[in-house]
Amino acid sequence: MTTAGIDTLPRISSVATAQEYADVRKKSWIAVSDRGYEVLTHDNGWTVMSSKDFDIGGGFGWVLDQLDITHGPYREEWNKIIVCTEGAQREHMRKPYMHLLKPQQVAKLQSLVRELIHGILDDIKDPTNVDFMAEIGDRLPPQLYCELVSAPRELAPEVWRITNSINPPLITFNKARVKESEDAFWEGMDFLREHIEARRTNLGDDFTSELIRCEQDGMISPEEVTSVAMSLLIASMDNTMHQLGLSFGTLLEDRSRWEEVLARPTASTQAAEETFRLCPRFNVITRHASKDVIVGDFTFPADSWIMVATRSTGRDETKFESPNEFRLNRPASKALQFGGSSYSCLGAILARLEISEMIRIVAERFPKIRMIGDWKAAVGPMVSECEHLRVSLV
Numbered sequence: 001m002t003t004a005g006i007d008t009l010p011r012i013s014s015v016a017t018a019q020e021y022a023d024v025r026k027k028s029w030i031a032v033s034d035r036g037y038e039v040l041t042h043d044n045g046w047t048v049m050s051s052k053d054f055d056i057g058g059g060f061g062w063v064l065d066q067l068d069i070t071h072g073p074y075r076e077e078w079n080k081i082i083v084c085t086e087g088a089q090r091e092h093m094r095k096p097y098m099h100l101l102k103p104q105q106v107a108k109l110q111s112l113v114r115e116l117i118h119g120i121l122d123d124i125k126d127p128t129n130v131d132f133m134a135e136i137g138d139r140l141p142p143q144l145y146c147e148l149v150s151a152p153r154e155l156a157p158e159v160w161r162i163t164n165s166i167n168p169p170l171i172t173f174n175k176a177r178v179k180e181s182e183d184a185f186w187e188g189m190d191f192l193r194e195h196i197e198a199r200r201t202n203l204g205d206d207f208t209s210e211l212i213r214c215e216q217d218g219m220i221s222p223e224e225v226t227s228v229a230m231s232l233l234i235a236s237m238d239n240t241m242h243q244l245g246l247s248f249g250t251l252l253e254d255r256s257r258w259e260e261v262l263a264r265p266t267a268s269t270q271a272a273e274e275t276f277r278l279c280p281r282f283n284v285i286t287r288h289a290s291k292d293v294i295v296g297d298f299t300f301p302a303d304s305w306i307m308v309a310t311r312s313t314g315r316d317e318t319k320f321e322s323p324n325e326f327r328l329n330r331p332a333s334k335a336l337q338f339g340g341s342s343y344s345c346l347g348a349i350l351a352r353l354e355i356s357e358m359i360r361i362v363a364e365r366f367p368k369i370r371m372i373g374d375w376k377a378a379v380g381p382m383v384s385e386c387e388h389l390r391v392s393l394v
Contacts, residue, residue: 012038014307014381015283018324021312030298035381036305038284038312042319042336045308047295048287049340054306056343057288059084063170063382067178074182077189080224081231082346090342096214096228097346100207106349108205109144113353116143117361127393129372133386137244140354141237148207149229151195162188163237171238171382185230192229232347239281240351245386247275247355248362249375250326252391257326261359262367268360270328272352273335277314278326280337282383284309287343310337311379366393 010024012031021040024031029041039045048054058065060083069075078084082093099105120139124130142156142163151159165184169177196208203209208229215225251257251271261271284307289300300306313336315323320330334340338348345351362369369391376388 009037012040014038015379016309016312018311018315021309021315022317025312025316029296033307036307037300039306039308040312040316042313042316042333044296045285045310045313045336046334046340048306048308049285049336049343051293051295052341053289053291053293054287055086055290056286057290057305059086059343060170062286063173066173067170067175069178074185077185077227077230080227081234082228083231083235093220093224093228094342094346096211096220096224097232099214099219100210100228101346101349103349105210106353109350110353110357112147113140113144113357114361116140116147117358118365119143121361121365121393124393127366130391130393132248132389132391133241133245136358137248137386137389138241140244140358141240144354145233145236148232149192149195150199150206150208151191158191159233159237162191163233167234167238168385172380188233189226189230192226192233196225196229235345236347236350239383240354242383242385243276243281243351244355244358245375245389246279246281246377246384247272247359248391249371249377249386249389250275250279251359252369252371252389253375254326255370258363258369260326260328261363264328265360265363267328268356268363269352270330271359272356273332274326274328274330275355276335276337277320277333278324279377279384280310280314280335282337283311283379284382285336285339308336311384362393369393 009030009032010027012020012024012033014033014035025040029039029044031038031040039048061079064075064078082090085093117140120136124135130136138160139156142159143153145159146153146156162184165180166188169181199208200212203212211225211228214220215222220228251261261267287306289302289304289306291302293300317323319333338345372390372392378385378387
């Protein structure tokens, strides 16, 4: 397969089932959908994501274009955020994130994350009937974000409300909610400016203070301080909240999986990685070929779009033995939903910390946790969302 002819490739839906992906992988590591080329196998997916021969074609700007958000103040502000940047500007914007979210900096947050999780679990009124998303999953990221931007913890519900209105309408291509998204965006910007400015006269050993020091050191401009904080708000809230639900739904739908976690209490990190593989928040990672690019035996033509289908690559039989099974003893592999190269998710370390600590602490405190009824995950072209998950903790 050395030509880029679409007609030579199998076709697949952009929301294919696991079985459909498996059937097509038997024929080819690459397929075609209505949105472009779909990479279905793990190692080829990693090659595409980590290669500097691909770009992101304007990144999240492509999503905004589909929603007719092409000009005006709202689009102009999005264009300043790292997910919409390329080249030198992207490298410039990555520097503060790499400083703020480096492993040793995130490691300092472990005790705080554990404190927040214990507090959230302590607040549950009826442990026999818990709406996991409302009472657990949706609460941790907003509380942690308040701590990061030096806002009072009691403002977490307000942070949740804002972030739940900015990103979801866009990544689900819901044009009816674009105005809601824009209004929430400006409200979020005002929220961030207020709390960042309040911190300037009292710098400490926290995220906001480090962000301000990045500005003082000339790494970023005063305007970019708010853009960095907004980008983290958009990326860290919605995605981590849903991945928490998806991860626990994956663990609890088959009791043997949770029993495996209980048998290895120090393996919460591996448990989290297995849930990312089996049920990722991001169903695709998008790349763009600005020129002809060869991967394996295939040439992606210039100006083509490539979708690394993480729901397929995570169950690739050539990479994972018994890929549909949950196993804590698998050899380490790349979790493709976090991307690679200069487009990798800079908040991945923080998200991993939140999810693995939640698994660890729930296992410690509520080993008898079980699912009540069935859980529901909505699978879309770009992301999966945990729509319903009810559990008993005791």
